[in-house]
Amino acid sequence: xxxxxxxxxxxxxxxxxxxxxxxxxxxxxxxxxxxxxxxxxxxxxxxxxxxxxxxxxxxxxxxxxxxxxxxxxxxxxxxxxxxxxxxxxxxxxxxxxxxxxxxxxxxxxxxxxxxxxxxxxxxxxxxxxxxxxxxxxxxxxxxxxxxxxxxxxxxxxxxxxxxxxxxxxxxxxxxxxxxxxxxxxxxxxxxxxxxxxxxxxxxxxxxxxxxxxxxxxxxxxxxxxxxxxxxxxxxxxxxxxxxxxxxxxxxxxxxxxxxxxxxxxxxxxxxxxxxxxxxxxxxxxxxxxxxxxxxxxxxxxxxxxxxxxxxxxxxxxxxxxxxxxxxxxxxxxxxxxxxxxxxxxxxxxxxxxxxxxxxxxxxxxxxxxxxxxxxxxxxxxxxxxxxxxxxxxxxxxxxxxxxxxxxxxxxxxxxxxxxxx
Ligand code: UD1
Numbered sequence: 001x002x003x004x005x006x007x008x009x010x011x012x013x014x015x016x017x018x019x020x021x022x023x024x025x026x027x028x029x030x031x032x033x034x035x036x037x038x039x040x041x042x043x044x045x046x047x048x049x050x051x052x053x054x055x056x057x058x059x060x061x062x063x064x065x066x067x068x069x070x071x072x073x074x075x076x077x078x079x080x081x082x083x084x085x086x087x088x089x090x091x092x093x094x095x096x097x098x099x100x101x102x103x104x105x106x107x108x109x110x111x112x113x114x115x116x117x118x119x120x121x122x123x124x125x126x127x128x129x130x131x132x133x134x135x136x137x138x139x140x141x142x143x144x145x146x147x148x149x150x151x152x153x154x155x156x157x158x159x160x161x162x163x164x165x166x167x168x169x170x171x172x173x174x175x176x177x178x179x180x181x182x183x184x185x186x187x188x189x190x191x192x193x194x195x196x197x198x199x200x201x202x203x204x205x206x207x208x209x210x211x212x213x214x215x216x217x218x219x220x221x222x223x224x225x226x227x228x229x230x231x232x233x234x235x236x237x238x239x240x241x242x243x244x245x246x247x248x249x250x251x252x253x254x255x256x257x258x259x260x261x262x263x264x265x266x267x268x269x270x271x272x273x274x275x276x277x278x279x280x281x282x283x284x285x286x287x288x289x290x291x292x293x294x295x296x297x298x299x300x301x302x303x304x305x306x307x308x309x310x311x312x313x314x315x316x317x318x319x320x321x322x323x324x325x326x327x328x329x330x331x332x333x334x335x336x337x338x339x340x341x342x343x344x345x346x347x348x349x350x351x352x353x354x355x356x357x358x359x360x361x362x363x364x365x366x367x368x369x370x371x372x373x374x375x376x377x378x379x380x381x382x383x384x385x386x387x388x389x390x391x392x393x394x395x396x397x398x399x400x401x402x403x404x405x406x407x408x409x410x411x412x413x414x415x416x417x418x419x420x421x
Contacts, residue, residue, distance in 0.1 A: 001390065001391045001392070001393050001418055002392050002393065002396075002415055002416060002417055002418055003388050003389060003390045003391075003392060003415070003416045003418070004377060004380070004388070004389040004392050004395075004402075004403055004413050004414065004415060004416070005386060005387075005388055005413075005414045005416055006377065006380035006381060006383075006386070006387045006388075006389065006411070006412065006413050006414075007385075007386050007412035008360070008362065008380055008381055008382055008383035008384060008385060008386070008387060008412075009245075009382065009383070009384055010245065010381070010410055010411055010412055011245040011246050011247040011248075011410065012238075012241055012242045012245045012247035012248075012249050012381070012406070012409040012410055012411055013247050013248050013249060013409060013410050014249060014250070014408065014409045014410060015249070015250045015252060016238060016249060016250070016251055016252070016405060016408065016409055017251075017252040017253050018230035018231050018234050018235055018238075018251060018252070018253045018254060019043070019045040019046075019069070019230070019231055019234060019400045020042075020043035020044055020045045020069065020227075020228035020229070020230065020231060021045075021189075021190055021193065021228055021229050021230060021231040021232065021233075021234075022045055022047055022049055022050065022231060022233075022397075022398045023093075023163070023188070023190040023231075023233075024189075024190040024193040024194065024228045024229055025041070025044050025045060025047075025050050025053070025228050026049060026050065026053050026091075026093040026096065027093065027096045027167040027171065027190070027194045028041060028193065028194055028197045028226070028228060029041065029044070029050070029053045029054070029057065029071065029073065030053060030056075030057075030093075030096040030097050030100050030171070031096075031100055031171045031174075031194065031197065031198060032057070032062070032073040032075050033057065033060060033062060033073075033075045033078055033097075033100050033101065033104050034075075034100055034103055034104055034171065034174060034175055034198075034201075034221050035073075035075050035201055035221045035222070035223050036075065036076055036220070036221075036222075036223075037074070037075070037076060037222060037223030038072055038073070038074045038076075038223050039072065039073045039075070039201070039223050039224065039225075039226070040070060040071075040072050040223075040224075040225040040226070041070065041071045041072070041073070041197075041225075041226055041227075041228060042069060042070050042225070042226065042227040042228065043069050043070075043227045043228040043229075043230075044066070044069050044070065044071045044228060045069070045231065045400045046066075046069070046400045046401075047396065047397060047398060047399070047400055048393065048396045048397050049090075049091050049093070049397045049398065050071075052087065052090040052091055052094075053091075053093075053094075054066070054071065055087060056083055056087050056094060056097060057073055057075075059080065059083065059084070059087065060078050060079070060080045060081070060083070060097075060101070061077045061078045061079035061080055062074060062075045062077065062078060063077060075104075078104055078105065080105075081101050081104075081105035081106075081107050081108050081109060082108070082109035082110065083097055083101075083109075083110045083111070084111075085111040085142070085143075088110055088111040088112065088113050088114070089111065089113065089114030090114060091113065091114065091397070092113050092114065092121060092164070093113070093164065094110070094113045094114075095110075095113045095123050095126055095164055095168065096164060096167055096168055096171065097110060098110055098126060098130065098144065098146055098168055098172075099126075099130060099167075099168035099169065099170075099171040099172030100171045100172070101146075102130065102135055102146050102147070102148055102151070102172055103151055103171065103172050103174070103175050103176070106147060106148065106149060107145065107146065107147040108144075108145070108146045108147075109143065109144075109145050109146075110143070110144050110146075111142055111143050111144070112142060112143075112144065121328075123164075123165075125158060125159070125160070125162045125165040126162075126164060126165045126168045127139070127144070127146075129156045129158070129165055129168065129169045130146060130148075130168065130169075130172055132154040132155075132156050133148065133151050133152060133153070133154055133156075133169070133172055133173060133176065133180065134148045134149075134150065134151055134152040134154075135147065135148040135151075135172075136148065150176075150177055151172055151173060151175070151176035151177065151217070152176065152177050152178055153173060153176055153177065153178030153179045153180040153181075153215070153216075153217050154178075154180055154181075155180075155181045155183070156169055156180065156181070156182050156183065157183040157184060158182065158183065158184045158185060158186075159184070160184075160298075161184050161185055161186040161187065161298045162186060163186040163188050163190070163191065163298075165186075166182060166185040166186040166191055166213070167186075167190075167191065167194055169182055169185075169215075170182075170191070170194060170195060170198065170205060170208075170213065170215060171194070171198070173215040173217055174198050174203040174205065174215060174217070174218065174221065175203075175217060175218060175219065175220065175221060176215075176217030177217055178217055179214060179215065179216050179217070180214070180215040180217065181212060181213070181214055181215075182212065182213040182214075182215075183211075183212055184211065185208075185211075185212070185213045186298060186299070187209050187210065187211070187298065187299045187300065188298070188299040189209070189229060189232065189255070189257075189258045189299065190229070191208050191209065192208040192209040193228060193229045194208075195208035195213075196208075196226070197224070197226045198221065200224040200225075200226055201221040201222055201223065201224045202218055202220070202221050202222050203215070203218055203221060204216040204217075204218055229255060229258070230253045230254060230255060230258075232254075232255070232258040232259055232303070233303065233305040233306055233371070233398070234398075234399065235251055235254055235259055235280070236259070236262050236303070236305075236306035236309060236310065237306075237309045237371075237374050237378070237399070238251055238405075238409075239251070239262070239266055239271070239282050240306075240309035240310050240312060240313040240375075240378050241309070241313075241377070241378050241381055241406065241409075241411070242271075242282050242284050242409075243266065243269055243271050243282070243284045243288055243313045244284075244288070244312065244313040244316060244378055244379070244381060244382040245284070245381050245382055245411075246284050246285065246286050246287075247284055247409070247410075248281070248282070248283045248284065249281070249282055249409055250279060250280070250281045251279070251280045251281075251282070252278065252279055253278055254275075254278055254279065254280045255278065256275050256278075256280070259280070260300070261299070261300050261301055261302050261303060262302060262303070262306055262310075265291050265294055265302065265310060266282065268289065268290075268291045268292070269284075269285075269288045269289055269290075269291060269313070269314070269317060270284070270285040270287075270288055270289045271283065271284050271285065271288075287317075287318055288313060288314070288316060288317035288318065288356070289317055289318055289319065290314065290317045290318060290319030290320055290321040290354075290356055291310075291314060291317070291321045291323075292321070292322070293321075293322045293323075293324070294307075294310070294321070294322075294323045294324070295323075295324040295326060296323070296324070296325050296326055296327050296331075297326060297327070298327065304325060304326075304327035304328055304331060305371050306371075307323060307325060307331060307371070308331070308334055308371040308372045308374060308375035309371065309374050309375050309378045310323075311323060311335070311338070311345070311352060311354060311375060312338060312343075312375040312376070312378035312379040313378060314354045314356065315338060315341070315343035315344070315345065315354055315356065315357065315360065315379060316356055316357060316358070316359060316360060316382060317354070317356040318356055319356055320353060320354065320355050320356070321353075321354040321356070322351065322352070322353055322354070323351070323352045323354065324350055324351050324352075325350045325351075325352070326350065329350065331372075332347045332352055333368045333369065333372060334367075334368050334369065334371075334372025334373070334375050334376060335347055335352065337363075337365040337366060337367075337368065337372070337376055338365075338375060338376065338379055340363035340364070340365050341360040341361060341362075341363045341365070341379045341380070341383050341387070342357055342359075342360050342361050342363075342383075343357060343360060343379065344356075344357050359382070359383075359384060360379055360382055360383040360384065361383055361384050361385065362380075362383050362384060362385030362386055362387040363379075363380070363383065363387050363388075364387065364388045364390070365380075365387070365388070365389055365390065366389075366390045366391050367389055367390065367391040367392055367394040367395055368391075368394070369394055370394050370395060370397045370398045371398070372394075373389065373391070373392060373394040373395040374395055374398075374399065374402070376389045377389055377395065377402065377406070377413070381406065381411050381413075388416075392415070403415045
């Protein structure tokens with residue numbers, strides 16, 4: 001597994017453009033198997049999770065090509081409805097193929113997904129919802145078989161607004177008989193992006209981003225060209241990296257409304273934010289201030305994926321910050337690695353109490369998951385001396401060449417390739 005070597009205490013300055021949103025690219029690519037024809041998806045980030053998704057599409061018989069950030073998927077040749085166990089375990093969002101395959105091939109045969117170890121992450125809501133749409137599901141502990149001769153619209157009430165379950169329902173119900181209503185769906189921008197793509201292909205999905213989604217099933221979808229939204233979590237990671245290094249950066253291609261849940265925290269930290277259309281400038285103070293309280297919540301709340309990088313930044317803020325994680329039960333695993341830099345953070349179940357220290361020192365740390373790994377990079381950027389972050393394969397799942405992006409802003413981040421991989 002590769003590592004990053006980071007020489008800290010270099011403030012970040014300059015311009016950086018966001019790549020496309022990982023969490024949009026994955027469901028949108030999976031949903032292309034519904035479409036008889038060639039889908040053209042622009043702004044697809046070059047991430048290991050996207051590459052795994054492409055491999056799954058190919059294993060199902062799709063012809064996939066990438067040119068720069070554009071991926072074309074020809075799904076006319078889909079000839080399989082099963083995904084092997086290794087591919088399913090490569091990432092959590094492989095579960096999104098369930099609804100798509102069931103719709104395209106009548107039956108889907110898959111395994112329980114893997115992904116970041118940030119909590120139990122069951123898929124009960126996905127399965128229950130698909131049953132409501134007429135699926136017959138057989139599970140045997142490791143594999144899932146899901147069949148429906150015809151997907152029939154229904155009313156689904158989600159007890160929690162699960163992003164993945166909402167996506168699976170939207171994808172499964174897009175081509176169906178009748179009307180599907182989702183009460184309490186996830187409202188994340190990536191849900192609206194998925195609906196936007198499918199609607200461009202002829203689907204009739206209304207209310208994405210709101211508290212009720214209505215889907216009028218259509219008989220067939222036709223191919224379209226679509227551009228994925230910019231990655232708001234990447235923006236929050238750059239902002240955290242800028243904040244901890246006392247830098248001044250301009251982030252291009254932001255969608256301000258998607259970032260509005262995190263702006264108050266950065267303001268409270270003493271950062272100045274300037275917006276001009278799709279451009280955000282962030283100017284960090286020399287010494288960050290603490291944030292009284294942040295609670296992660298489903299959108300439009302503070303995103304759980306932005307929690308780890310901001311905790312890293314707050315580790316050097318003046319005063320004590322408190323962050324409550326309400327979405328995943330095991331999302332502070334990276335904190336024990338963060339302490340190796342000298343961070344003073346107490347974890348009490350879902351609560352992190354961050355007592356800001358004057359400075360961090362260098363450390364040799366292991367990334368434990370995608371966003372936790374990014375938090376370690378943020379800390380290393382501010383630490384005195386040279387730090388090593390190992391297992392950056394976790395980071396590569398969601399950040400495209402993070403070392404190059406941060407180096408272009410003046411950070412000193414080098415990748416060490418591990419020959420043994
Ligand atoms: C997606 C995102 C992830 C983000 C998360 C929350 C992708 C590829 N990943 O993950 O980056 O952190 O949303 O914004 O888009 N749950 C159940 N049963 C289920 C499904 C979920 O109990 O069947 C629980 C989960 O354990 C978790 C909560 O619901 O506690 C939210 O999970 P969910 O919104 O489904 O997250 P993901 O779709 O896995």
